[in-house]
Amino acid sequence: MITFNEAAYSYGGGELLADMSFRLLPGSFHFLTGPSGSGKTTLLKLCYGALLPTAGSVAVFDNDTRLLDRDAIAKTRQRIGVVHQDCQFLDHLTLAENVALPLSVSGRNMAEELANVADLVSWVGLSGQQFSRPPALSGGERQRAALARALILSPDVILADEPTGNVDWEMSLRLLRLLVELNKMGKTIVIATHDLNLIRTVKSQVPTRVLRIAKRRVQLAGADL
Amino acid sequence: MTPRLGLVLGALRADQQADRVVPPSGFTAQLTSFTAGAMAFLAVFALALSLASGRLAERWEATLKDTATIRISASDDQIAVQTAAVLAVLETTPGIASARALSMDEQRALLAPWFGPDLPLDALPLPQLIELTETPLGDLDTEGLRLRLAAEAPGAVLDDHTRWREPLVRAADRLRLLGLASIVLILGAMAAMITLATQAALAANAQVIEVLRLVGAQDSYIARAFVRRFSLRALIGAAAGTSLGLLAVTLLPGVEPAGAFLTGLGFQGVTWLWPLMIPPLSAVVAFGATRAATLHALGRLS
Numbered sequence: 001m002i003t004f005n006e007a008a009y010s011y012g013g014g015e016l017l018a019d020m021s022f023r024l025l026p027g028s029f030h031f032l033t034g035p036s037g038s039g040k041t042t043l044l045k046l047c048y049g050a051l052l053p054t055a056g057s058v059a060v061f062d063n064d065t066r067l068l069d070r071d072a073i074a075k076t077r078q079r080i081g082v083v084h085q086d087c088q089f090l091d092h093l094t095l096a097e098n099v100a101l102p103l104s105v106s107g108r109n110m111a112e113e114l115a116n117v118a119d120l121v122s123w124v125g126l127s128g129q130q131f132s133r134p135p136a137l138s139g140g141e142r143q144r145a146a147l148a149r150a151l152i153l154s155p156d157v158i159l160a161d162e163p164t165g166n167v168d169w170e171m172s173l174r175l176l177r178l179l180v181e182l183n184k185m186g187k188t189i190v191i192a193t194h195d196l197n198l199i200r201t202v203k204s205q206v207p208t209r210v211l212r213i214a215k216r217r218v219q220l221a222g223a224d225l
Numbered sequence: 226m227t228p229r230l231g232l233v234l235g236a237l238r239a240d241q242q243a244d245r246v247v248p249p250s251g252f253t254a255q256l257t258s259f260t261a262g263a264m265a266f267l268a269v270f271a272l273a274l275s276l277a278s279g280r281l282a283e284r285w286e287a288t289l290k291d292t293a294t295i296r297i298s299a300s301d302d303q304i305a306v307q308t309a310a311v312l313a314v315l316e317t318t319p320g321i322a323s324a325r326a327l328s329m330d331e332q333r334a335l336l337a338p339w340f341g342p343d344l345p346l347d348a349l350p351l352p353q354l355i356e357l358t359e360t361p362l363g364d365l366d367t368e369g370l371r372l373r374l375a376a377e378a379p380g381a382v383l384d385d386h387t388r389w390r391e392p393l394v395r396a397a398d399r400l401r402l403l404g405l406a407s408i409v410l411i412l413g414a415m416a417a418m419i420t421l422a423t424q425a426a427l428a429a430n431a432q433v434i435e436v437l438r439l440v441g442a443q444d445s446y447i448a449r450a451f452v453r454r455f456s457l458r459a460l461i462g463a464a465a466g467t468s469l470g471l472l473a474v475t476l477l478p479g480v481e482p483a484g485a486f487l488t489g490l491g492f493q494g495v496t497w498l499w500p501l502m503i504p505p506l507s508a509v510v511a512f513g514a515t516r517a518a519t520l521h522a523l524g525r526l527s
Contacts, residue, residue, distance in 0.1 A: 050438075050439075070443070070444055070523075070524075071443045071444065071445075074438065074441050074442060074443040074444075075441065075443070076441075077438075077439070077440070077441035078440075078441035082439055084439070088432060088435060088436045088439070089436065090246060090248070090433055090436055091248075092245075092248040092249070093245065093246075097245070101246070101436075101437075101440050102440040102441060104246070105437065105440050105441050105442040105443075105446055106441060149440065153441075
């Protein structure tokens with residue numbers, strides 16, 4: 001699905017990430033850990049082409065991201081659902097319209113997809129909020145809405161950057177249950193987090209790999225978790 | 226369908242959801258409408274000026290092109306003799322359709338606008354005027370005629386109106402070009418203003434663009450929302466400006482024979498249709514300006 005081949009990323013003259021080589025296989029569940037500022041978000045951005053490696057290569061669905069133009073990157077991104085910690089939305093649209101946004105972007109027939117939007121909003125437990133504007137939603141509701149938006153195109157890969165960062169433990173577990181369920185449906189999941197309890201909870205339910213960023217490099221972790 | 230045509234048609238196609246992704250931007254939208262309206266208003270006047278200048282040039286060209294005047298200045302006892310000599314010369318000159326000496330009443334009428342109707346012509350030493358009309362072939366040899374007149378009637382001077390007609394026609398032609406150049410400048414200024422408004426809208430909607438890119442929007446999709454919005458605003462604004470401009474032109478004083486140029490500033494016949502081109506032209510200019518500005522900005526933001 002996504003292959004890092006001796007990839008590195010430098011910013012402002014300094015090397016943030018170096019010599020990364022690993023593969024995210026279809027249907028796998030990965031956690032990405034590391035201290036704040038270690039480059040977790042940067043690595044996720046390399047996964048969906050928002051950033052390009054400054055050395056080595058990153059192949060997404062067998063396409064080297066450095067060789068793709070902006071439109072091709074955008075097309076690739078339609079196969080990757082992204083959930084950011086800050087969950088940005090279009091505040092003038094309703095929750096349902098925000099969830100449906102990727103459908104419009106990808107040129108799908110909106111009329112035919114309305115039922116799917118309603119089902120997905122209901123699946124993330126927001127059916128009562130579908131006509132609310134994003135500023136009226138709580139942190140947890142925004143995270144779930146972002147997850148619904150990331151899933152509407154039924155992507156092959158879901159990347160989540162600290163998806164439980166702004167929610168309480170109960171809501172974290174609820175979100176995790178949704179992600180585990182998606183993984184069981186065959187989706188590749190990557191979650192960037194520094195919450196070890198979260199990792200332990202998921203490891204008890206599905207096979208996971210933990211990638212740790214330390215000293216600018218990605219290492220496979222696991223024994224200490 | 227060529228890719229370029231597909232791109233343009235894609236940008237014009239209505240997509241309710243795509244149109245809504247950019248939040249209503251009151252200031253830039255109003256600025257675009259106002260600019261398009263003001264520019265269209267000015268364009269109507271520039272067009273009216275250009276068309277009026279064109280008509281004036283054509284009128285001067287057509288009215289005086291085939292005519293000439295011979296002026297005979299001589300003493301009282303010689304003037305009749307020289308007039309007869311000149312008319313005799315003209316009868317045998319190729320390229321002349323007709324020639325006649327103006328009567329005293331006709332000469333009085335010509336001078337009336339300057340000296341009033343009660344001018345005592347008998348007391349003034351006025352020259353005798355002979356009006357001649359050339360044949361449609363235009364094969365009159367004016368230089369040859371001058372030489373013959375100098376020999377047969379020394380007091381006769383041929384004036385074929387070239388001396389003052391050509392500068393007037395040239396001036397009117399340049400005025401027409403100036404009017405057209407003004408329209409081009411007006412459209413250019415409108416494009417510049419809409420580009421600035423688009424850039425302001427893009428800067429104000431940086432987060433919207435970020436979200437759209439996050440969910441996989443291609444540049445053409447993002448551009449479409451801005452392009453359609455600004456093109457429609459320009460079309461509406463230009464339609465209003467054109468309507469006001471046409472109303473103002475309609476309210477100008479009517480064409481009067483003595484009013485000459487200023488009262489002729491307006492549209493006649495089918496030329497009333499020309500201003501109707503201004504709103505769609507404005508929309509096309511806005512489309513091009515917005516699309517170029519948006520794609521350039523999106524390229525810079527990547």
